[in-house]
Amino acid sequence: MKVRVFVSLKNGVLDPQGRAIHHAIEGLGIHGVQDVRAGKMIELDVDDTVSDEQLDTMCKQLLANMVIENYRIERLAA
């Protein structure tokens, strides 16, 4: 089963990368974009023995840094 983990910076944490992307979008001549936040998506291929709890542990202890980031787990249908 495919699992996607989305890691994003918490609100209030400055995102210079998002700001640079925002600036570059404006450079394309496209206006109306209010804000840009960059994150990362990590795709895992896991078998049935991996529990929700274990996925949570992976996120909390490694995939996300809970001081600055939030995560969201999305399970994809096989």
Added chain:
Amino acid sequence: MSFRSAVITFPGSNCDRDMADALEKVSGTAPHRVWHADAELPQGLDFIALPGGFSYGDYLRSGAMAARSPIMQAVIAAANRGVPVLGVCNGFQVLTESGLLPGALLRNAGMNFVCREVALTVENSQSLFTGRYSAGQTITIPVAHHDGNYFADTETLDRLEGDGRVAFRYGEDVNGSARGIAGVLNPAGNVLGMMPHPERMIEAEQGGTDGRALFESALNALASA
């Protein structure tokens, strides 16, 4: 007195030789060189240094992989026993990722890699790493980093300041760090993480010697312990 120190090398560390050289020049004893995959540290260490560089290519987050490497479990145990641990640059990132120090190091606010000498203010001259400096002293130490923007929530920042755990502060805005913090101590005072590179300011040939007192402080603290 022999000074038993160790420098940890991760794949991608690039300041480990500078750190080892600094420790040897100041203490007169060459440090043990320890590899990231080792599960144990040499016995009876007086000092452990985590050097700068780009451990594991900065994959996932700076310091994230190194913080979970086998040797770091031994470093964490040693730190918890009171062994002095210094993390410089990437070493600081490893210390925050491992939970030995609070906060995190984000991408520099200006997005650019910053590589130059900066002025630092010594905020705490009572710690075992800073005893040879005086409080309020301004020193010049180089920085070279992309992810040096220190972040912690307001409550944590207040606690760090209130407890005298801000060791060094930038004399100017370098990377957007919260309250200009350049180096922080753990609650027991035996773990210091800092972005600037004191090991690059040991001899006059390096352009200055302001980093030397940090290592002398640790030696002195050991001798008087």
